[in-house]
Amino acid sequence: MYKDLESILASLISIPSVNPMGRTVNPELDFEARMTDFLERYFRELGVPFLRQPIAPGRDNIVAWLPAGKADSGAPIMLWEVHQDTVPVDGMTIPPFEPAVRNGRMYGRGACDVKGSMAAMLHALGRLANERPVNAASIILACAVDEEAGGSGARGLMTRWPELTASDGLPAMPAMSIVAEPTELNVVVAHKGVVRWRCRTIGRAVHSSSPENGDNAIYRMGRVVAALERYHREELRGREPHRLLGTPSLSVGLISGGA
Numbered sequence: 289m290y291k292d293l294e295s296i297l298a299s300l301i302s303i304p305s306v307n308p309m310g311r312t313v314n315p316e317l318d319f320e321a322r323m324t325d326f327l328e329r330y331f332r333e334l335g336v337p338f339l340r341q342p343i344a345p346g347r348d349n350i351v352a353w354l355p356a357g358k359a360d361s362g363a364p365i366m367l368w369e370v371h372q373d374t375v376p377v378d379g380m381t382i383p384p385f386e387p388a389v390r391n392g393r394m395y396g397r398g399a400c401d402v403k404g405s406m407a408a409m410l411h412a413l414g415r416l417a418n419e420r421p422v423n424a425a426s427i428i429l430a431c432a433v434d435e436e437a438g439g440s441g442a443r444g445l446m447t448r449w450p451e452l453t454a455s456d457g458l459p460a461m462p463a464m465s466i467v468a469e470p471t472e473l474n475v476v477v478a479h480k481g482v483v484r485w486r487c488r489t490i491g492r493a494v495h496s497s498s499p500e501n502g503d504n505a506i507y508r509m510g511r512v513v514a515a516l517e518r519y520h521r522e523e524l525r526g527r528e529p530h531r532l533l534g535t536p537s538l539s540v541g542l543i544s545g546g547a
Contacts, residue, residue, distance in 0.1 A: 371435030405468030
């Protein structure tokens with residue numbers, strides 16, 4: 289389909305695969321179906337086996353694999369994992385889905401996180417499929433959905449791996465993995481977990497000239513935010529730090545309200 293790395297990356301950037309992350313869904317931009325269809329066409333043209341794993345309506349993981357040749361029957365199995373979705377385009381000052389090269393860098397939504405890495409993996413898989421070098425590992429390329437918000441794609445892949453292995457011919461559990469997050473080539477061996485909460489306070493609206501007759505939901509939320517800040521400062525920061533990750537963190541990231 290595409291032979292050079294730059295063309296692959298430009299194609300990936302031009303395909304919207306936005307994770308709405310709780311925002312109102314825009315059908316023209318959001319979710320990964322268009323990206324998954326592109327990847328399916330790519331794998332078909334390479335002639336490598338693949339499967340689509342439904343995670344949610346219109347959201348499929350897609351996994352391709354390239355077995356080692358007969359001379360490499362004892363070669364290890366390596367997993368390359370990358371996600372299909374991007375963060376939203378809010379605040380961008382350039383057209384997000386029109387890839388542009390300036391000063392040797394390609395710009396567009398997802399160019400760094402993580403379509404650049406996906407392009408590198410697709411290009412490498414294509415070379416391996418065409419050249420079949422001796423002593424190459426067996427490669428599994430897993431392109432997961434929903435990394436930026438819920439992580440349901442990676443969880444679905446992990447929990448259903450034995451089922452996929454038995455029913456679809458996916459190779460056994462890999463011996464090693466490369467996860468294509470932009471870490472500037474720093475080796476990452478630990479990662480914080482996450483719990484996301486959505487809090488809501490309800491009041492009673494009145495005219496602003498007589499607030500004493502109502503119940504201000506914003507004031508109520510202000511007390512919640514202040515309590516969360518105290519909990520972070522007085523409780524979480526005082527815990528024994530993890531040797532790699534430090535102390536637990538808490539962040540209030542978005543607030544809205546009013547009538």
